[in-house]
Amino acid sequence: MLQKKTKYAIKALLTLAKEYKEQKPIQISKIAETEKIPRKFLEAILLELRNQGIVGSRMGATGGYYLSKHPEEIMLSTIIRSTGGPIALLPCVSLNFYESCAECVNEETCGLRDVVLEVREASIKILSKTSLADIIKRENKLIKKFKV
Amino acid sequence: MLQKKTKYAIKALLTLAKEYKEQKPIQISKIAETEKIPRKFLEAILLELRNQGIVGSRMGATGGYYLSKHPEEIMLSTIIRSTGGPIALLPCVSLNFYESCAECVNEETCGLRDVVLEVREASIKILSKTSLADIIKRENKLIKKFKV
DNA sequence: CAAATATACTATTAAATTAGTAGGAATTAA
DNA sequence: TTAATTCCTACTAATTTAATAGTATATTTG
Numbered sequence: 431m432l433q434k435k436t437k438y439a440i441k442a443l444l445t446l447a448k449e450y451k452e453q454k455p456i457q458i459s460k461i462a463e464t465e466k467i468p469r470k471f472l473e474a475i476l477l478e479l480r481n482q483g484i485v486g487s488r489m490g491a492t493g494g495y496y497l498s499k500h501p502e503e504i505m506l507s508t509i510i511r512s513t514g515g516p517i518a519l520l521p522c523v524s525l526n527f528y529e530s531c532a533e534c535v536n537e538e539t540c541g542l543r544d545v546v547l548e549v550r551e552a553s554i555k556i557l558s559k560t561s562l563a564d565i566i567k568r569e570n571k572l573i574k575k576f577k578v
Numbered sequence: 579m580l581q582k583k584t585k586y587a588i589k590a591l592l593t594l595a596k597e598y599k600e601q602k603p604i605q606i607s608k609i610a611e612t613e614k615i616p617r618k619f620l621e622a623i624l625l626e627l628r629n630q631g632i633v634g635s636r637m638g639a640t641g642g643y644y645l646s647k648h649p650e651e652i653m654l655s656t657i658i659r660s661t662g663g664p665i666a667l668l669p670c671v672s673l674n675f676y677e678s679c680a681e682c683v684n685e686e687t688c689g690l691r692d693v694v695l696e697v698r699e700a701s702i703k704i705l706s707k708t709s710l711a712d713i714i715k716r717e718n719k720l721i722k723k724f725k726v
Numbered sequence: 727c728a729a730a731t732a733t734a735c736t737a738t739t740a741a742a743t744t745a746g747t748a749g750g751a752a753t754t755a756a
Numbered sequence: 757t758t759a760a761t762t763c764c765t766a767c768t769a770a771t772t773t774a775a776t777a778g779t780a781t782a783t784t785t786g
Contacts, residue, residue: 432667433744440690441681457761466681471746477763490754491760506693514744519580533589533614538724541717542588545654545708552700560693569689576686581773605732619775625734638783639731662773 436513439475440565441465443509446485447501447562455487455494475513482512501566507557517557518550584661587623588713589613591657594633595649595710603635603642623661630660649714655706665705666698 445461458476462469476495479485486498497504510517511526521529522537523546534540593609606624610617624643627633634646645652658665659674669677670685671694682688 431664431669435744437668437679437690444690455761459761468746470748473762474746474764480762487762488754489752489762491758492755493753493761495762516579520585521579531585536724539717539720541713541715541720542585542592544716544720545704545713549701549704552704553697556693556697556700565689565693567689568692569687572687572689572692576684583773603732607732616775618777621733622735622775628733635733636783637733637781640784641732641782643733 432510432515433513435471435475436510436515438465438467438472439479439513440506440509442467442472442476443479443484443497443504443562444565446495446497447504447566450497450501453486453488453496455492455496457494461495479509479512484508484512497562501563502561504562505558506560506562506565507554510557517553519546523547523550580658580663581661583619583623584658584663586613586615586620587627587661588654588657590615590620590624591627591632591645591652591710592713594643594645595652595714598645598649601634601636601644603640603644605642609643627657627660632656632660645710649711650709652710653706654708654710654713655702658705665701667694671695671698 442461442465445465446456449456458473459469461467461476462472465472467475476485476487480487480495483498484504485495487493487495507517516524516527518524518527520531520543521527522531522534522540522543530537531540531543534543537543590609590613593613594604597604606621607617609615609624610620613620615623624633624635628635628643631646632652633643635641635643655665664672664675666672666675668679668691669675670679670682670688670691678685679688679691682691685691
């Protein structure tokens, strides 16, 4: 399961994406309000996303956060990883959060690992081709669909 | 990520599967030892698996646990669900652990949910066609592969 | 039947992770 | 210079997960 932190991050980034215009900052408080995210928590999350290079910021009055890339270039897999959420089901198949299993005699011949690897591939295939822009597109399609 | 509990469950069930013979019980302590799982914790896990109908048990001397079905019929998805591990990335797309998102105005038109649904489908497709027997088969294949 | 050996069950504790808060420093625009 | 904003560090609270303790109940075997 994704952490709340990750979900908040995605929602916040979607807000930035919807009003995307290069370097145009939006304030934390505005995002927190529209997305119903605890203000201070969001502050911490955006700071982290900034350190990861996903968003940029401007300090001072009229400051705020903005996407550092076009919404088409920011992938869901990147966001999940940047906010600490491993995608894999077991640490032994995680690229970014790898850890070997204490009990495993031989990782290479572990049948469970083999399956879990497949699951990871399938998940990453979807998550790494889906951008913020894609999510917004999907949203619009769904709205149309349910209006009819 | 799968919980340790789930991983222990899978390992324990694989042990039972490898020595499978209808209704032939194996003791907790033996499984705990070969799989390096804390004895008492495993006890609790097996009890749960029993209440879920995945294993059967016999009390008293010479008692123990045994698979209630053939290893080919026990699927990874079932084990994960039975030990409390949701497969979906968000509760709003989980079949067995469903919960709506507090902030979501309309679930049906949520773009993120739409993507996460796809990921779930892909994962379940693999996990629900993989049985204990399949995992063992994979293991044997891998052993052969790495021997050469 | 008694002793030994299992699981069944309930309750509790410990550890780890995740979520959220507090408060002041630094920066910028007006 | 003031107001508005992000930056940063350190905490605290809440929740979840992992593990343990101890007793009750059932079963086999001598």
